[in-house]
Amino acid sequence: MIAVWYGVDPQDDRYLSISPYAYTANNPILFKDPNxxxxxxxxxxxxxxxxxxxxxxxxxxxxxxxxxxxxxxxxxxxxxxxxxxxxxxxxxxxxxxxxxxxxxxxxxxxxxxxxxxxxxxxxxxxxxxxxxxxxxxxxxxxxxxxxxxxxxxxxxxxNGQGGGSIMNEVEAYMFEYSLQNEYEFKSENFAFGSTIPLGRNNEAGKLWEQSFNNLYTSDKFSTPDFVNAVKSFKAGSLKNGTGLYSNHSLQRANQKKSMIARFYPLIR
Structure with a gap:
C-alpha cells in the first residue's frame, strides 16, 4: 500500500527526491507524521x-x-x-x-x-x-x-534571532560547552577537553577567556561579560584561529536579545 496526501505534503520542499504527495515516505507503518x-x-x-x-x-x-x-x-x-x-x-x-x-x-x-x-x-x-x-x-x-x-x-x-553573527556563535559555543560538561559529569565520563574557553596569546585572548569563564560559572547571565565575549571573539578565541568567523558581523538587526540567558545557570 502506498500512502499519499490528498494535497501536497506541506514539507515537500525539504525532501525533493520523494514525491510531494507521499505520506511518511510511503511507509506509514514505520513512520508517523501527524503534521x-x-x-x-x-x-x-x-x-x-x-x-x-x-x-x-x-x-x-x-x-x-x-x-x-x-x-x-x-x-x-x-x-x-x-x-x-x-x-x-x-x-x-x-x-x-x-x-x-x-x-x-x-x-x-x-x-x-x-x-x-x-x-x-x-x-x-x-x-x-x-x-x-x-x-x-x-x-x-x-x-x-x-x-x-x-x-x-x-x-x-x-525565536527570530537567526542569521550568522558573532553574537550567535558565542551563544552556540556557550551552549555546546555547557551541555558537553553536563552530559559528561552525569555519565561519569571525564575524558572531554574542550578548546572552546581557550584564548589566543594576546590581550583579546585574555579577555575572551575571562569573560567566557565568568559567563559559564555565574548563576546569572551577565550582559557586560557577554558583550566582552562577543567583542573579543574574533581576535581572541581559538575557535576563530583560522579566520572562519572573521567576516561575520558582531550582531544583526533582528538579534535584540540573548537566547543563552534563558538557560541559566549553565552548570547543572
Missing part, C-alpha cells in the same frame, strides 16, 4: 531509496543505518540532560521542521567540509543540519557538542 513537522532524519536505505524518520525524545532506534543511529544517539544524549531537554522540547513541538541530512557543508570553492556540522535556515522557518560529518571520524564529545551547537542555531532561528 509534516518537528525533527526529521533523512537517509538512504540499503536499496538507495530516500527515507526519513521522525525523532521523538528518548526513542530507541533498532535499525541498521549508521547515520540514523548516530543522529538518534546524539539527540538522546542531549535529551538526557537538563540543558538538552530545555532546547529540544520546543524544537520537537515546533510548527517548523529541523532536518538532519547525511550531507556536508560546502565551502566557497564547492568542496565538502567533513569536520563540521552546519545549520542552514529555511526561508519559512526551521532549517537543515548538514550532519554527514558525524560519520567522518568525530569523537563522541565532538559529535555531541556539534549536534548541540547547530541545534542551538535552530533555537535562535525559531
Amino acid at each position: 509534516g513537522e518537528e525533527i526529521w532524519i533523512y537517509y538512504q536505505d540499503a536499496d538507495g531509496n530516500e527515507q526519513k524518520m521522525q525523532y521523538t525524545s528518548g526513542m530507541k532506534y533498532e535499525g541498521d543505518n549508521q547515520f540514523v543511529g548516530s543522529v538518534v544517539s546524539n539527540l538522546n544524549k542531549m535529551a538526557s540532560t537538563e540543558l538538552g531537554s530545555q532546547l529540544l522540547n520546543p524544537l520537537i513541538s515546533s510548527e517548523n521542521t529541523f532536518d538532519f541530512t547525511n550531507t556536508f557543508y560546502e565551502d566557497q570553492n564547492g568542496n565538502d567540509v567533513k569536520d563540521v556540522l552546519r545549520f542552514d535556515e529555511y526561508e519559512g522557518g526551521g532549517g537543515r543540519i548538514d550532519a554527514g560529518a558525524l560519520l567522518a571520524g568525530m569523537d563522541a564529545s565532538q559529535a555531541l557538542g556539534s549536534t548541540a551547537h547547530e541545534l542551538f542555531h535552530g533555537y535562535q532561528t525559531e
Whole structure:
C-alpha cells in the first residue's frame, strides 16, 4: 500500500527526491507524521531509496543505518540532560521542521567540509543540519557538542534571532560547552577537553577567556561579560584561529536579545 496526501505534503520542499504527495515516505507503518513537522532524519536505505524518520525524545532506534543511529544517539544524549531537554522540547513541538541530512557543508570553492556540522535556515522557518560529518571520524564529545551547537542555531532561528553573527556563535559555543560538561559529569565520563574557553596569546585572548569563564560559572547571565565575549571573539578565541568567523558581523538587526540567558545557570 502506498500512502499519499490528498494535497501536497506541506514539507515537500525539504525532501525533493520523494514525491510531494507521499505520506511518511510511503511507509506509514514505520513512520508517523501527524503534521509534516518537528525533527526529521533523512537517509538512504540499503536499496538507495530516500527515507526519513521522525525523532521523538528518548526513542530507541533498532535499525541498521549508521547515520540514523548516530543522529538518534546524539539527540538522546542531549535529551538526557537538563540543558538538552530545555532546547529540544520546543524544537520537537515546533510548527517548523529541523532536518538532519547525511550531507556536508560546502565551502566557497564547492568542496565538502567533513569536520563540521552546519545549520542552514529555511526561508519559512526551521532549517537543515548538514550532519554527514558525524560519520567522518568525530569523537563522541565532538559529535555531541556539534549536534548541540547547530541545534542551538535552530533555537535562535525559531525565536527570530537567526542569521550568522558573532553574537550567535558565542551563544552556540556557550551552549555546546555547557551541555558537553553536563552530559559528561552525569555519565561519569571525564575524558572531554574542550578548546572552546581557550584564548589566543594576546590581550583579546585574555579577555575572551575571562569573560567566557565568568559567563559559564555565574548563576546569572551577565550582559557586560557577554558583550566582552562577543567583542573579543574574533581576535581572541581559538575557535576563530583560522579566520572562519572573521567576516561575520558582531550582531544583526533582528538579534535584540540573548537566547543563552534563558538557560541559566549553565552548570547543572
